[in-house]
Amino acid sequence: MTLKQLEAVYWVVRLGTFAKAADKLHTTQSTVSSRIQELETSLGTPLLDRGKHLSQPTAKGRELIDLAERMLGIAAQIRATVGDPRALSGVIRVGIAEFIAHAWLPEWVVTANERYPGVRLEMDVDLTRGLIEKLGSGQIDLALLPGPLKDPGVKQTSLGGVQFAWMASPTLGVPAGPIRGTDFQGFPVLLLSNKSNLHVILEAWFESNGVAIRRINRCNSLATLASLATAGLGIAYLPLENHRADLQSGRLQLVDAQPKIAPLEYVAAHRNARVEPLIPLLAQLAVETSTFPRTESL
Secondary structure, eight states: OOOHHHHHHHHHHHHHHHHHHHHHTTTTTTHHHHHHHHHHHHHHHHHTTTTTSSSSHHHHHHHHHHHHHHHHHHHHHHHHSOOGGGEEEEEEEEOOOOOHTTTTTTHHHHHHHHHEEEEEEEEEEEOOHHHHHHHTSSSSSSEEEEEEOOOOOOOEEEEEEEEEEEEEEEEGOOSSEEGGGGGGGOOEEEEEOTHHHHHHHHHHHHHTOOOTOOOEEEEEEEHHHHHHTTTTTTEEEEETGGGHHHHHHHHHHHHHHOOOOOOOOEEEESSOOOOOTTTHHHHHHHHOOOOOOOOOOO
């Protein structure tokens, strides 16, 4: 029995297919299958029910998975606590919200490369719902995204809060003073697509304030929304810190909409990482790197 054999059966059960397990372990499906067959031969019992679309464990397989997770976790703990962190290696798939990608992500990547030179980061920029789905399905190992997440099986740590604000080009003619939500009805509004949690927050804000928007244009990029707002095509809800220069130059103006919306908290989220010490280490590095104003840890 070897750790590689235990890894193979663990990830097939965890991710559901040989293809996903092979991708996770950076090997071929035939190698994963061979390792599991060797383990089944050495134990004298089948571990997987291969007759189904997804690879499900047998009764003995379920018993093994619990034990395998402990053993792989101990091996990971040894590497993390006894070994040199610079010797850690592997590929970590990280899902990233666009705003983080344009904020402190480069510094995080530079520091991660320096601390863990044997680690390769594969980054996927997406909207909130897409990142949550990928984290749940095992397509990504770590997500840096708006939260908090409702999934109790996800470990999440606050990266701080970001204050967004309504903004528009002065050419749009939005009143300079405080306005109520119903005043939005006279102007087009620019929103992220419904895969963003900001979309959900703003839709709830509109509903609670009795707002029926005349026209809504949606896209999946904050940078594009800012460009459209600057061109006078609507009111957009944008990160305040990123657009102070635009506000000072007059390219954009603040829309003082009432009531105010609370800052948006961002989190580093991952599932149980007992078998992968790199994931919590990189999550903690994100906490150290984040420039967002701190909120209480989750």
